[in-house]
Structures are given as structure tokens and as C-alpha cells.
Amino acid sequence: MRDRHSPKAGALRLKLMAGAALVGLPLILSAGVASAQDAPRVTVQEDDGLTPEAVYVEADAAQRDADLVTAQGAAESRVFARFRQHNLRAEAFTYDLKTGIATASGQVELISPDGVVVNASQLELDNQLRTGIAVDLATRTPDGATLMAATAVRRSENVSELNRVLFIPCPVCEDDPDRKPALSFQAEKAVQDEELRAILYRNVVIRLGGVPVFYTPVLAHPDPSVDRASGFLIPRVDYDRARGISAEVPYLHVVSPSEDWLFNPRFNFKVPPFLNLQWRRRFNDGTVVARGGYTYARNFGDFDQDGDGKAESNVAFGDRTHRSYILAHGEFDLPGPWRWGFTAERVSDKTLFDRYDVEDPYQDNGLYYGDRRRLISQLYTERQTERSYLSVAAFSIQSLRVAQFNDITPALNIFESDNSLPLVAPIVDARWEPEGSVLGGRLRLMGSAVALTRGEYSGNPAQRPEAVGVEELLGVDSRRITGQLEWRRVMTSAIGIRYEPFVDLRADFYSVSDVNVLLGAEDDFISRGRALAGVDVSYPLFRPVGTNGSLILEPMAQLSVSNQVRTSRFIPNEDSQTLELDHITLFRTDRFPGYDLMEGGLRFTAGGRVTYNWDGNRSASLFVGRSVRDTDNDDFLTPVPDDVSQLYDPSGLAGRASDWVVQGTFDPSDRMRGWFHAVADKDGNFRRAEATISGDWGRRNSGALSYILDRSNPVPGEFNRNYEFVQLAAQQFVYRNWGMTVRGIADLERNEITRSEVGVLFDDDCFRFEIGWRRDNTRVRPTGPSEGIFFRLNLATFGGTGYDRSEFR
Known part of the structure; x- marks a missing residue:
């Protein structure tokens, strides 16, 4: 057959x-x-x-x-x-x-x-x-x-x-x-x-x-x-106060079994139409997907026209001009160990996606990912075998992030400058492991190189304008080459204690230029090295409890010693700005991501996890850990954005004792799940915390509640990016197949609800339909708060309308 x-x-x-x-x-x-x-x-x-x-x-x-x-x-x-x-x-x-x-x-x-x-x-x-x-x-x-x-x-x-x-x-x-x-x-x-x-x-x-x-x-x-066949797809209709009623009428044109075009014009009642276009093509060894959009129109936004402190009117301003975007990516797997790919992501206006409600503009494609509200264009190639890996890439970033919010007139928000973000060309990463063990353990050789070019000041403490008495400074250009050797061996004693001795040798070579001459240097060559040795020790203990339960204790510790490493004030911190301490990163040799910040000296890290299991699939666990070092390290401090005369520790590693790491999970039943993670200072104050609990009851009722907190910055002010959010999503059936849905995100820092929706749903084995009211009150929207009716339809066998565009996370 x-x-x-x-x-x-x-x-x-x-x-x-x-x-x-x-x-x-x-x-x-x-x-x-x-x-x-x-x-x-x-x-x-x-x-x-x-x-x-x-x-x-x-x-x-x-x-x-x-x-x-x-x-x-x-x-x-x-x-x-x-x-x-x-x-x-x-x-x-x-x-x-x-x-x-x-x-x-x-x-x-x-x-x-x-x-x-x-x-x-x-x-x-x-x-x-x-x-x-x-x-x-x-x-x-x-x-x-x-x-x-x-x-x-x-x-x-x-x-x-x-x-x-x-x-x-x-x-x-x-x-x-x-x-x-x-x-x-x-x-x-x-x-x-x-x-x-x-x-x-x-x-x-x-x-x-x-x-x-x-x-x-x-x-x-x-x-x-x-x-696939050519034809019209499901139309979409929505309402936004700035655009009025909008309707999308997508049409798919199939060129061949390996190529198609999607024409998706958006017709708006208050502003000119916007054309979205997508092209997809599959080749013998790869795929290319390209999306784009275009309109010829004025900008429009939210303004406080009567001076009462409330932005109540959406108006168009400026001359008509060409506005467009492109989001493209491709990946090709060549015969053998090589592959290559690219992304091309750019937009003419930093608020275009928000004004025209472009669907899913921030995607993870390629070797390096942009993050929320940042677009990345890159070209890369990779080679991977069983024992080696090599990647060579170059990329640039366009930022759509708001650097300074205007609460009265969101259309006049000040955005992060693209010139403050580096052009990365090239960036090289390589790893190699010999076949077989070396001295009974695993040996890994690693190398990295990168060249960064930046047009303007980016926040390097040594270069901040306030420190040198000027308004503007050029960005520091830097080149780095790193070589690293890592050896680790796993041994287990007769009573079950697990020992992992390790050795880590690393050398960095930096070349920096455009350093402020008032700091005593214009160009500089910097080298540093670290020789580190240590051991990880763990001793898992197991004990049955009752007829269907168990208790597991997992004490673990790490002792390491190396030469002291001081970071030069001329080295810009490009890749080590953000550190999330958790039960994994706490025990890493290099706890900072990237290479620009490096730890050294004598260090002892200890932690433990206790896990209780009962009734087969029910469990609860708790991890607590902390690290201590022989000396403080002021290199990890950074100026407070709203008071550059003060320094603070965003990483939690600058002092002799690190922040406490607390993490846990709990699954008290097959219908309820929970997870939490927190980082606390020496006084027990939470600097960061996140918790989620979700559950379901009845046959189809469900709900989830999340909380996230960041209190790293100790000084309040305009540039303080501390935050505190609560997020809720739930559905409750009231009568047979009829029920209610509610979703929302509350900003406790600003004491307002940023996104919310409430609706009525009908759900059975044939289809699910929701209709309700939603409001988007995020400060980044240039057109101000958006509210209106939403509906979603999913049919059994056929799929859905794709009408859920909310950004709940």
C-alpha cells in the first residue's frame, strides 16, 4: 500500500x-x-x-x-x-x-x-x-x-x-x-x-x-x-481608541509546495491602512521566513490637551511619511558539521508595533536572541561534532525600550538610544574535549573572542558623564580574547559521599579605546588571569517515611581558592550586568554571565535541599544556600541611577557574604502546583522574589496566581527600575458549559492595573468561545490606554482564530 x-x-x-x-x-x-x-x-x-x-x-x-x-x-x-x-x-x-x-x-x-x-x-x-x-x-x-x-x-x-x-x-x-x-x-x-x-x-x-x-x-x-492552498484566511476585527475599528483580511497565495506568500492588510477606521506581508520558502537544506509591514501615514498618540494632567485625546501629528518594519530569519543545515543562518529585524518607528498592534514581533530566532523590545540582526555560522563546537557571528541591536516615561503624554516617551548599544563583530566561541578521560576526569578547552563598537556612553561607571563633568561622552570600544581550561573529576566514596575536584585556568586580554582622557588614558591594553582549584562535595541521604513516603536530604558544599582578580576600571561591563542567583548559579565557578566580571580569592559555598514525597506523586522541597568569601569586591558595585555618588550591589556578590538563596516547590496534590524563588540580603530583606501557584478544580476550572518583586535599587527616583507585580488568570464554569474568565496584571509599585480582561466563555467538546472586555494601560503604549471588546474562537478539529493577542506571562 x-x-x-x-x-x-x-x-x-x-x-x-x-x-x-x-x-x-x-x-x-x-x-x-x-x-x-x-x-x-x-x-x-x-x-x-x-x-x-x-x-x-x-x-x-x-x-x-x-x-x-x-x-x-x-x-x-x-x-x-x-x-x-x-x-x-x-x-x-x-x-x-x-x-x-x-x-x-x-x-x-x-x-x-x-x-x-x-x-x-x-x-x-x-x-x-x-x-x-x-x-x-x-x-x-x-x-x-x-x-x-x-x-x-x-x-x-x-x-x-x-x-x-x-x-x-x-x-x-x-x-x-x-x-x-x-x-x-x-x-x-x-x-x-x-x-x-x-x-x-x-x-x-x-x-x-x-x-x-x-x-x-x-x-x-x-x-x-x-x-496548503491559496485562499482567504479567518478575518480579524478589533477596536483601539487610537485606530478605531480595525479589520484584517489575510490572503494566502501558495506558489509551490515549498513557497507561499501571506498578504495581510489591516484596514483602520481612524488612520490609514497598514499592509503586513509574509514570505516563506523551504530549500533543500534550510528555510527562510520574512515578514514585513508598510504604511504611509502620520504618527498618532495620546496628549493632554487641556492641561489637567490626563491624556484624553488621541491626535495625529507630523507629516505623512513611509513607515515600515522587517522581521526575517533563515537557517541552513549544510552536509556535515556546519550550519549557518541569519536574522534581519528592523523597524522605522520605535512605537510602530504598538500603534498598529503588530502580532508577535519579538521572537527568538538565530544563534543570539534579542529580548523584550529589542530587535537583533545577525549573521552566524556553527560547526559541531561530538567533541568540539565553534561559532562565529556578528550582530547589531535596535532598541525599542523606553528610557524615560512620560506619564502625561505617552507619545513623548524617551527611548533608549541605539548608539548606546554595541555593534558586535565578530563574536567567536569555541570548545573542545579530548576523547577519553584525562587524569581520571573530563578536560575541556574553551576560547572566546569579541569586538564591540559603540557610538555613545552606555553607563560604564568609569565613563559616566557626571564623574568627569561633561554632558556627553563617546562609548568605549573594546576587543577581548579569552582562553580557558577546565578539568573536573567525579568520585564517590564507599558511604556515598560525592567528591568533584576541579581546576579552572583562565586568561583574558582586552584592548579598549575611546577611554576618557580625563581618567588618564585614551587607549589601553589590559590583561588578567586566574588560576582556580576547588572541590564540590555532596552527600544525599534517603529515608522512607511511613508506607508511601520518603525524606531526601541533599547537603552540598563547594570550596575554591584562586588568586585575587581585580577588574580594571577601563573594562566596560558589557556581558555581566544581569545575574540571577539561584541554586544552580550559586555553585558555578563563574557566577556572572559572560566574561567582563570575574571572581577570585578564597570562597566557600554551602547549601542544602530537603525534599519530602508522599502518596506517590505529592512532594515539597526547600533549598537554602549562601556563599562567603575572604574579602569584599567593590568591582561588583555600580552607581545608583538617580544618585551617581552612591554605589549599590545589584548582583548580591560584592560583600564577603553573598545574598541568601531560597527556592522551593510544592505539589500537595495532582490538582495544585507551586514554586517560589527569593534572594534576601543579610538582614533578611527580599531583594528579588518570585512565586507562582496554580491549580484546577472540577473538570475544567483552573487558576494561576503569580507574584514578582525586585528591590535591588535602594534609592527611589526617576530611573529606579524596581518593580512589584501580581498576575492572575482563572476560569470558573458556572452553569454546564458556561463560565467566566478573568486575567490581570497589577503594578503594585505604581498602584495600578496595567492589563486586565474579564469575559464570558462557552466551552464544550466542539468549540470554545470567549467574549469580554479588556484594557491595556502599559506606559509604553504611545496611544495611551487601550480598551475594547475581545473575542476568541477555537473549533475542535479546525483550530482557532488566533485572536488572543494579550501579553500575559
Whole structure:
């Protein structure tokens, strides 16, 4: 039998059922067919030992006459036959071994390898397992969808016809067979033309709860065996106070099986239209995806026109000009160990994505990722084998972050300057491990190199303008080469104590330029090195508790010693600005990310985890740890943004004793889960904290509550980026399939709700529909607060509208 995903030789599911399964709205149909990312179901077929020409039969009476096999049974003891990985039961069965034609009658049930079940009173299959004739047809797919037809007839080589068709895309309620399905599609006739690769319908009726809500005399859409087909996708309608009512009408144009275009114009009531465009192309060894958008319009934003301190009017300002964006990426896997790729991400206006509500503009593609509200364009290549790795790349960044908020007029926010971000070209990373052990352990050699070019001051403490009495300074350009050797060996004593001695040798070479001459240097060459040795020790202990519980204690410690390393004030801190202390980073040799900050000296780190398990899958754990060092390190201090005369420690590692790290999980039942992480100073004050608890009750009720806190900056002010947020998401069903949803993010630092929505939902096995009200009050929106009605629709079998654009996290 040919592959069942072939357009010309699909299994019964493709040829007879899947087409009629789309007897729905034309736009829904097009959306289902147009998706190029739906992977075909992979089925592992049972090896029954039968050849493709063979048939296995169990029956009350069976005989073979030349190539014709016949079998007879009764209503209570039907014939069982197996052929071509299919199982069939019927009261009467014939199979022609030469032609491969099978016929069956009387309570026929056919089960295909992928789980599709076909029932009929009479069924005839050709040698490719396609239906020739079927009477009283009923099929059921593994996902619960049901198709029924009075008759199905193959009129010619390319044309099949179904009469009096009914399709239900969700499971039929067996406990209440008289209950009307929430969603059903009915057609007088469905015709599949394989040559046109299309399905045509006559007199289509869509019913909700058995009530007809839509009728069309004719309907056509591509054959489901077509992976993608040109046509309109689901339109989208929304409302924003600045744009007014907006409507998107996407159209997919398929060039070939490996290439397509998506035209997605957005028509706005108050501002000019905006055209979104996407191109995708698959090559023999890679893929390219490019998105872009364009409009010719004025800017528009939120202004306080009457001076009362409230921005109440969205107005257009400035001259019309070209506004656009591009978001593209590609990746190519070459034969052998090499691959290469690129990203190209740029936008003409820093607020374009916000003004026009561009969908999902910040994505992780390529070797290096941009972060929230930063776009990255890069070119890279990689080489990877079992023992080595090499990457060479170059990239630049465009920032869309707000550096200074204007609470009265969000359209006049001041953004982070792109010139303060470096051009990175090149950046090289290499690793190599010899085959086999070295002195009983694992040896790894590593190398890194980078060149950074920056146009203006970026916050380096040695270069801050306030420190040298000027308003503007050039950014420091730097080049770095690093070589590192790491050796580690794992040993376990007879009583179970685990020892891991390690050695780490590292050397850095910096060349910096554009250093402020008032600090005594214009260009400089800096070198530093560190030789470190230490040992990790852990001793996990296990004790059963009761009949179905256990207690696990995991004390762990690390002792390391190295020469003292002092960071030159001329080395810009580019890659070690952000450190998240947790139970993993606390025990790392280099706890700072990147290379610019380095620890040395005598250091002792200790921690422990206790885990209690009970009732099989219930557990709770707690980790507490801290690190101490022989001396303080002022290199880890940085100026307070709002008072550069003061220094503070954002990392928690500048003092002799580090911050406390506390982390835990709790799963008290299979319906509740929780996690928390906190970093506290020596006085027990939380500097950072995050906690999440989620649960579900009943059959479909669920909720999640999250809390996040940052109190690293000790001085309040305009540039203080401390924050405190609470996030909630929940759904509660009130009556049968009807319920309520609520989502929200509250900014406790500013005492306001930044995003919120509340809605009504209907959810059953056929579809899920939500409608409600939402508001976006984030300060970065140039058009001010946005509020309006939202709706989301997800259909069983078909997928969803993609209408959820909220940024809840």
C-alpha cells in the first residue's frame, strides 16, 4: 500500500472523511487547509506478518475459489478479517487476492491503522483502500469527530460523491444520545474532485445546538490532501481608541509546495491602512521566513490637551511619511558539521508595533536572541561534532525600550538610544574535549573572542558623564580574547559521599579605546588571569517515611581558592550586568554571565535541599544556600541611577557574604502546583522574589496566581527600575458549559492595573468561545490606554482564530 499521506493514494480517512469534515464556513475551511505548519499524524503500524497481498480471516464459514476469498457470519458472530494493516468485521466478506478489491455487508466495521473507525451497512474498497460504494456510512476519528452519509459512491477515477452528509467535529455524548451536538455541519451533497484537488458542496447548513445559524447553497474548498492552498484566511476585527475599528483580511497565495506568500492588510477606521506581508520558502537544506509591514501615514498618540494632567485625546501629528518594519530569519543545515543562518529585524518607528498592534514581533530566532523590545540582526555560522563546537557571528541591536516615561503624554516617551548599544563583530566561541578521560576526569578547552563598537556612553561607571563633568561622552570600544581550561573529576566514596575536584585556568586580554582622557588614558591594553582549584562535595541521604513516603536530604558544599582578580576600571561591563542567583548559579565557578566580571580569592559555598514525597506523586522541597568569601569586591558595585555618588550591589556578590538563596516547590496534590524563588540580603530583606501557584478544580476550572518583586535599587527616583507585580488568570464554569474568565496584571509599585480582561466563555467538546472586555494601560503604549471588546474562537478539529493577542506571562 502506498503512503496514506499521498494525494493520489490516501487512506479512507483522506479520501472520504477528511474532506467532508470541513463542511463549514468558507473562511474556517481555508484556514484549516492553508496552515503549512500542521504536521501529519505519525502512526506506528503493528507488524502482523501479513504480506500486502495476504488476508487473514476468522469466520463461521470461509472458502477460497481461485483468487476469491469469501466468508460468512451472523449478526452475533461476525466475520473478522485483517488485510493491509486494517481490521474489518461484517456479516459477509469477500476479498479478491488478485485485484485487491474487498466487499463487506451487514454491520460493517473497518478500523484503519491510525484509529479511524468506519461503519456501514455495505462497503466496497478498491485495491488502494478507497471507497467504491458505501451505504449508511458513519466514520469516527481518534479525536472524536464523526461523519455520516446516506451513500458514498466513487463515480470515476477522480470523482467521489457523498449524499446527505452530516459532520460533527466533536465526540457524541454517549450518556445522552438524544442531546443535540453543539456544532454540526450538514450538506445535501459533497463531491471530491481529485484532479482539481477540491471538494464542492451543495446546500450547506451549520447548526449550533441543533439550531440552524448559517446556510449557503454552494461551497467549495481545497482537498484536505493539499497541505496548503491559496485562499482567504479567518478575518480579524478589533477596536483601539487610537485606530478605531480595525479589520484584517489575510490572503494566502501558495506558489509551490515549498513557497507561499501571506498578504495581510489591516484596514483602520481612524488612520490609514497598514499592509503586513509574509514570505516563506523551504530549500533543500534550510528555510527562510520574512515578514514585513508598510504604511504611509502620520504618527498618532495620546496628549493632554487641556492641561489637567490626563491624556484624553488621541491626535495625529507630523507629516505623512513611509513607515515600515522587517522581521526575517533563515537557517541552513549544510552536509556535515556546519550550519549557518541569519536574522534581519528592523523597524522605522520605535512605537510602530504598538500603534498598529503588530502580532508577535519579538521572537527568538538565530544563534543570539534579542529580548523584550529589542530587535537583533545577525549573521552566524556553527560547526559541531561530538567533541568540539565553534561559532562565529556578528550582530547589531535596535532598541525599542523606553528610557524615560512620560506619564502625561505617552507619545513623548524617551527611548533608549541605539548608539548606546554595541555593534558586535565578530563574536567567536569555541570548545573542545579530548576523547577519553584525562587524569581520571573530563578536560575541556574553551576560547572566546569579541569586538564591540559603540557610538555613545552606555553607563560604564568609569565613563559616566557626571564623574568627569561633561554632558556627553563617546562609548568605549573594546576587543577581548579569552582562553580557558577546565578539568573536573567525579568520585564517590564507599558511604556515598560525592567528591568533584576541579581546576579552572583562565586568561583574558582586552584592548579598549575611546577611554576618557580625563581618567588618564585614551587607549589601553589590559590583561588578567586566574588560576582556580576547588572541590564540590555532596552527600544525599534517603529515608522512607511511613508506607508511601520518603525524606531526601541533599547537603552540598563547594570550596575554591584562586588568586585575587581585580577588574580594571577601563573594562566596560558589557556581558555581566544581569545575574540571577539561584541554586544552580550559586555553585558555578563563574557566577556572572559572560566574561567582563570575574571572581577570585578564597570562597566557600554551602547549601542544602530537603525534599519530602508522599502518596506517590505529592512532594515539597526547600533549598537554602549562601556563599562567603575572604574579602569584599567593590568591582561588583555600580552607581545608583538617580544618585551617581552612591554605589549599590545589584548582583548580591560584592560583600564577603553573598545574598541568601531560597527556592522551593510544592505539589500537595495532582490538582495544585507551586514554586517560589527569593534572594534576601543579610538582614533578611527580599531583594528579588518570585512565586507562582496554580491549580484546577472540577473538570475544567483552573487558576494561576503569580507574584514578582525586585528591590535591588535602594534609592527611589526617576530611573529606579524596581518593580512589584501580581498576575492572575482563572476560569470558573458556572452553569454546564458556561463560565467566566478573568486575567490581570497589577503594578503594585505604581498602584495600578496595567492589563486586565474579564469575559464570558462557552466551552464544550466542539468549540470554545470567549467574549469580554479588556484594557491595556502599559506606559509604553504611545496611544495611551487601550480598551475594547475581545473575542476568541477555537473549533475542535479546525483550530482557532488566533485572536488572543494579550501579553500575559
